[in-house]
Amino acid sequence: MLNLGILASGRGSNFQSIIDEIEAGKINATIKVLVVDNPDAYAVERAKKHSIEYLYINPKEFKSKDDFFTKIADELKARGVELVVLAGFMRIVRKPLIDAFPNKIMNIHPALLPSFPGLHGHKQAVDYGVRISGCTVHFVDEGMDTGPVIIQAAVPVSPDDTEDTLSARILKLEHKIFPEAIRLYAEGRLKVEGRVVKIKGYELEDEYIINPPLRLK
Template sequence: MPSPYRIAVFASGQGSNFQNLVDWANDGKLGAEIALLVCNKAQAPVVERARKAGIDCLLFDPKAYASRGEYETEIAAELANRGIDLIVLAGYMLLLTPVLVDLYAGRMINIHPSLLPSFPGVNAIGQAWNYGVKVTGVTVHLVDGGMDSGAVIAQQVVHIDEDDSIQSLEDKIHTAESELYPKVVSWFAKGRVHISGRKITVEHGI
């Protein structure tokens, strides 16, 4: 039998997207094994989520290293030992260096709460709200070392209605994230994603 497609999730906070991936995996819909959680905050709620799910954790303190490249080199070695096929960023609050970005080029993805290239960076939901746009959404993209600048894999539109508040918009965005992100991971696991520069195509119906 072929070995399972193995992913590592990098997260720093509550872990809602991480939990959603776990739920998809447990339901047999993800098509991948969540082999590792990488986290820079030992007390983050996502760590407890991983432990409850029986998923190994790689915890580290960035302040204990001389540079980002130093701890990323250790992470890279652990990923190689575990045969990780895809890195999934899910609220990972550290900048990445070429140590990991180059090593996993085309195999590292992130989700951003806007329709990129609009509203990159922090507080994307607030940026869209304050600008007064009528539609926003979520984007799953490759990580290329820039600020939310990697090639777009998939997007899901979220409409901003007249009776929405910033809180209701956040709720809509989080719902869209929970629908889109595990779906994209499953595409990778099934070999459906084809990358040619910034042009990414997804085979459906296979």
């Protein structure tokens, strides 16, 4: 069974989707601890409801960002965590945590990386006028949303979309692909080769999205 450590800063809806899939028996994993950097994060209430240990680590108590992430790494290691999951953790992960868990930290980003990295991915997509956007689960490296891609999901974008409407559409897919990426990892099916994540047993399906839809036959 895979031991997970979850890092969150806010409401934790992706955290909840992971809990639900584990409790449904679809992922062979257990959540050892939730770490938050915000004492008011609603993710804590989710942890309480499901009897999951949680820790609030205040970044202001540390002399440097590296010290803060060293503390997080130490707490995760002490609990036997094998995979770290960033479920709405609103900080750039620093080297001490990355070195402690190389290719063992997953993040989800609300855009089709490498497009629109960083904050406000939905707004960037709407402002740019793209016709397709989506979300990406990737391993974390020292860059800004630059780690190897594990799984992506795409949605059409309307010219009338706002940041909020696009966010709501993408969030539904986030709740599907983040647990799926963890399931693949738990089953030992992911292997990182350079920038490419190989998936054992992967079969490409002949599916595509065209937006606006084709009218010519």
